[in-house]
Amino acid sequence: MGRAEDRRARQRGGRRAAPTRSSTATTASSAQEPVTVVGGRAAARRAAQGRGRSKGKAGKDGRSFIRRMFTWKKIVGTIFGLCLLGMGAFIALYMMIGIPKGNADATLQSNVYKYSDGSLMTRDGQRNREIVDLAKVPKDVQRTFVAAENKSFYKDNGVDLRGTARGLLNTLSGKGAQGGSTITQQYVKNYYLTQNQTVSRKLKELVISLKLDRTKSKDYILAGYINTSYYGRGAYGIQAAAQAYYREDAQKLSVSQGAYLAALLQAPNQYDWAIATDTGRKLVKARWNYVLDNMVEEGWLDKAERADMKFPTPEAPKAAPGMGGQTGYLVDAANNQLAKQLVAQGTADNINDAENLVKAGGWTITLNIDKKKQTALEKAAKSQLTSKLDAKKRTVDADVQAGAVSVNPKNGAVVAMYGGQDYYKHFRNNATRTDYQPASTFKPVILAAALDEDAKTQTGQAIAANTIYDGTSKRPVVDHGTKVGFAPQNEDDADYGDINVQTAMNKSVNSVFAQMGVDVGMDKVLKVGSSLGMDTGDLKAVPAQTLGTMGASPLQMAGVYATLDNHGRKVTPTILKSVENSRHQVTLPKPIGDQVVSREAADTVTSVLTGVVDDGTAKVSVRDNGQRDGRKVAGKTGTSDENRSAWFTGYTPDLVTSVGLFGESKKNGAQVSMYHAGGFDRVNGGGFPAQIWAAYTFGVSATGLKFDLDTTQGAAVQPTYTPTPTRSPSGTPSKTPTSEPPTSQSPSQSPSQTPTQTPTQTPTQTPTQTPSGSPTTGGVENPLDPNNRQQQ
Structure with missing residues (x-):
């Protein structure tokens, strides 16, 4: 065969026809010429593979099936199909969803507030909003909102796809709301939709935002956004916000002021x-800086001008119209x-969205406030405090603030609340503020923990x-022989x-309760305080806390004492009686x-606290009050360090009321001392607070009720016989008790005054329990003597 034929045979895959020869010739020639294998090397490989298939057929069949099922072509096809399906669904949504009219939450509606008997308290129906044209807002101020919320606003198509996708995933997974929405999306949510975090709402928001961006100008959207947003202080829209924070019209706002208002929206x-x-102040300053820095980055603000800007501290707030007197405090507390x-029931994801839902209107809110008791509390505060203060004679009188809360211990209802002299004059609610020390009103918590x-x-x-216990002043507190570095x-x-x-x-002997706190264990004391209703979560368990150095409000302290009055069952004060809304269901928790x-622990504390009224720091204002009419009373006074706060929290079987006085500078709001207020050297808890408490309580609480106490301890109502407190001129603690009767003092007087009453009974038996220290030789009366205990 010639070379050409050989070449053609190789091109056909090595297959060459054998020459027609005799067997002998073939055999002979085979020794001289190589025989071409039909199929060549490829055929040989296939043959080898064929021989190997039989060895691992079972394993290879499975892998082959997976390869056939999940080929790259099928995977790509599936992804492509899903994309087409998603695009089709989105196109369908885009065709179906149009730009709606403003929703119900964006329309003006009233909130109606009622007293517990159903009578009208007030209507919050005039929305504090004034729409202004964007042209009246300085261009640089407009840009502060863009810099704060959406730097790409002027360039984007109205949506942030990644932010929206993240929000959808978090909604589906239950992680709550996420940021990332554009100004257009936020405007759509505020004006066309609702604050509810649902997948359907987010999809609608996306579609409407895209359409709105195509049909409306950026100025239209920005104007809608800054005119509908809520800025706090009851202000909706930039004009109301400018007035609320800077007493200026929106057109006169500076860039730094605009940056603050833009920061507020978060x-x-x-x-x-x-x-x-x-x-909060640190956070808002940081965000203010963030807004201005973004403006510099975008070329909207000169860098040198930015460097010279100082934080524009807002003006003091003023109350919204129609909220004068106590009404504004009550409405704010209810809201x-x-x-x-x-937020707790999941209707809103965060407190900001929840406040927007409340402010949107349409709520009928019935408060637990009893009209008669509310009026009585206001009158008591006026007659026993504000009428006696005269800032013209004593500048300190202008710095005295009062707050009070009255609670029914059986159902937790806040039946009366005093937030300050007038909501117009003092915006902050003194009844709910937690920035002042409760002082010695914390001592019953220590005793409750011990018991x-x-x-x-x-x-x-x-x-x-x-x-x-050793009641020596400045006695070092010890923990099993070791001084703990605290000597109050x-x-x-x-x-x-x-x-x-x-x-x-x-x-109210500090040295005794400081030692008791260590004996009990301060961690246990704070735990009991928390269970009773105080906010002790972040406090350090140190002996200094026994002096009541944490913050607390009259509302919280009323809840603590209401729990004691309710025999140890937790009472959470609630101002809400019922809530109605056509779009939202609200389930109020059980108080x-x-x-x-x-x-037994709670009742024993109650029994001990009757002694404070009948033989302690509240005897002048409460025990000797002519309006008491035999009412059974338990309570505790408190006066904080440097006389910055003074308290009386007390209760009858049917009513618990906490009254606090707070020294707050009229000039800058800082905490200040109340020395010489009202013409007295010091404002004590047994003075103005106890007098307000008595004037109110003895006018509204029931008579003839008794404490149903499960205890064998406590002074009940009989005075105890105690040593005379002494003071050493050198400051050295006196260790020697005297046998003289104790002095009693008016809260405004020094402790040298002769008591108005002396004990009429003497002890008839020894204590049934062994005391933890050597008893005084001054004849301490046995509080367990049945002759000294009256029915409670």
Whole structure:
């Protein structure tokens, strides 16, 4: 065969026809010429593969099936199909969804507020909003909002696809709201839709935003956004906000002021300078800087001009129209509680959205406020405090603020609230503020913890009403022989020597309760305080907390004492009685909860607190009040360090009321002392606060009721016989108790005045429990003597 034929054979895959020869010739030639294998090397490989298939057929069949099912062509095809399906669905949505009219939440509606009996309290129907043309807002001020919320606003198509996708995923996974929405999307949410975080709402927001961006100008959208947004202080829209924060029209705002208003939109209440915490102020300053820096980055603000800008501190807030007197305080308290409940039940994702839902209107809110009791509390505050203050005679009188809350311990209803002299004059609610110390009104919490935990003294004696402690002023607190570095001074540096717990409560002896706190364990004390209703979560468990150095409000303290009055079952004060809205269902939580301290512990504290009224720091204002009419009363006074706050929280079987006085500078809102206010050297808890409490309580609480106490401890209503407190001129604690009767003092007088009453009974038996220290030789009366105990 020639070369050409060989070449053609190789091109056909090596297949060559064998020459026609005889077998002999073939055999002979085979030794001289190689035989061409039919199929060549490829055929050989296939043959080898064929031989191997039989060895691993089972394993290879499975892999082959997977390869056939998940080929790259099928995967790409599936993804492409899903994309087409999604695009088709979106196109369908785009065709179906149009730009709607403004929704119900964007229309003007009233909130109606009622007293507990259903009578009208007020209507919050005039929305504090004035629409202004964008042309009246300086261009640079307009840009502050763009810099704060959506730098690409003038360039984008109205949506942030990545932010929207993230929001959808978080909504589906239950992670809540996420940022990333454009100004257009936020305007669509505020004006056309609702604040509800649902997948359908987010999809509608996306479609409407795209259409709105195509049909309306950027100026139209920006104007709608800044005119409909909520800025806090009841202000909707930039014009109302400019007036509320800077007393200026929107057209006169500076760039730095505009940057603050733009920063506010992220968290209006948290960032309101007048009521913001230190953290809130830091956050809003940081966001203010962020807005201005973004403007420099975008070329909208000169860098040198930016460097010279100072933070524009807003003016003090003014109340919204129609909220004068106590009404504004009551409405704000109700709105705040409603907003928190909307978040708790999942109607809103955060407090900002919840507040927007409340402010949108359409709510009928019935408060627990009893009209008669509310009027009585206002009259008591006026007659016992504000009418006696005269800022023209004493400048300090202008710095005295009062707050009070009255609670029914059986159902938790806030039946009366006093937030300040006038909502127009003092925007902040003194009844709910938590920035002042409750002082000695915290001492019953320490005793409750000791009794509930069955705590013992350092010598192993059970802590009870008759347990003896050293009442020496500045006595170092010890923990099993080791000084803990805390030696509190008693009021007026008075030394009491060895006294029992009952007397220490009556006289509010700091040294006794500081030691008791360590005996119980400060971590346990704070835990019980939290269970009773105080905010002690972030406090350090140190002995100094026994002086009531944490912050608390009259609302919180009323809840703590209401729980004691309710035999240890948790009472959470609530101002809301019922809430109605055509679009939202609200389920109010039950104000009466579980047993948080034992009944015996709670009732014993109540029994001990009757001694404060009948033989302690509240006897002049409460026990000797001519309007008492035999009412059974328990309570505790408190006066904080440097006389910055003074308290009386007390209760009858049917009513608990906490009254606090706070020194607040009229000039800058800082905490100041109240020395010489009202013409007295010092404002004590047994003075103005107890007088307000008595004037109110004895006018509205029921008579003839008795405390149903499960206890064998406490002074009940009989005075105890205690040593005379002494003061050493050198400041050295006096260790020697005297046998003279104790002095009693008016809250405004020094402790040298002779008491108006003396004990008429003497002890008839020894204590049934062994005291934890050596009893005083001054004849301490046994509080367990049945002859000294009256029915409660």
